Amino acid sequence: GNSVTQMEGPVTLSEEAFLTINCTYTATGYPSLFWYVQYPGEGLQLLLKATKADDKGSNKGFEATYRKETTSFHLEKGSVQVSDSAVYFCALSNDYKLSFGAGTTVTVRA
Amino acid sequence: GAGVSQSPRYKVAKRGQDVALRCDPISGHVSLFWYQQALGQGPEFLTYFQNEAQLDKSGLPSDRFFAERPEGSVSTLKIQRTQQEDSAVYLCASSVGGASYGYTFGSGTRLTVV
Numbered sequence: 001g002n003s004v005t006q007m008e009g010p011v012t013l014s015e016e017a018f019l020t021i022n023c024t025y026t027a028t029g030y031p032s033l034f035w036y037v038q039y040p041g042e043g044l045q046l047l048l049k050a051t052k053a054d055d056k057g058s059n060k061g062f063e064a065t066y067r068k069e070t071t072s073f074h075l076e077k078g079s080v081q082v083s084d085s086a087v088y089f090c091a092l093s094n095d096y097k098l099s100f101g102a103g104t105t106v107t108v109r110a
Numbered sequence: 111g112a113g114v115s116q117s118p119r120y121k122v123a124k125r126g127q128d129v130a131l132r133c134d135p136i137s138g139h140v141s142l143f144w145y146q147q148a149l150g151q152g153p154e155f156l157t158y159f160q161n162e163a164q165l166d167k168s169g170l171p172s173d174r175f176f177a178e179r180p181e182g183s184v185s186t187l188k189i190q191r192t193q194q195e196d197s198a199v200y201l202c203a204s205s206v207g208g209a210s211y212g213y214t215f216g217s218g219t220r221l222t223v224v
Contacts, residue, residue: 044201096208
């Protein structure tokens with residue numbers, strides 16, 4: 001079956017630091033890969049996605065590249081802001097269902 | 111509406127009580143999903159509707175859980191004879207199609223069974 005493993009948190013960073021959240025997956029076929037973000041008090045929001053190998057998804061300064069050879073989809077941002085404090089979820093889908101990782105809590109301090 | 115609306119936002123139920131959770135998807139979104147999110151975990155799939163048809167209910171944890179979407183718009187997730195292990199956040203999401211289009215999630219209903 002499908003599964004997603006992501007870096008355990010919590011992660012605490014200073015503003016302008018570099019952020020990486022590791023995500024690896026197990027899936028049949030060629031899934032689409034996603035990062036969702038949950039800001040405090042809000043619902044899950046799609047941050048970025050990639051639908052095939054070597055695709056790079058990007059949004060709001062975040063990037064992730066679909067690496068089929070390492071079954072990974074690591075999230076990166078070069079310079080975080082306090083407003084990036086949130087819970088980040090890696091997810092995959094072969095069809096209509098999403099399979100999520102456990103989430104990584106990121107706190108950015110001024 | 112502009113987003114997916116869920117109500118109530120919080121629900122406290124006594125063990126054994128029945129509860130009903132409501133989801134108003136984005137108008138025109140044919141796909142509707144329910145997920146269950148336990149504390150500190152990622153969301154887990156419960157069920158999927160395409161318009162009024164429930165195409166997948168494989169994630170419903172027991173026959174105490176029932177979902178419906180009779181007119182292809184608003185959906186209700188019902189839990190009968192609630193148990194403590196049902197305590198979780200229940201998330202509804204809608205989409206114009208499958209997951210690759212991206213889901214729009216509601217803010218969820220936090221159910222606490224005491």
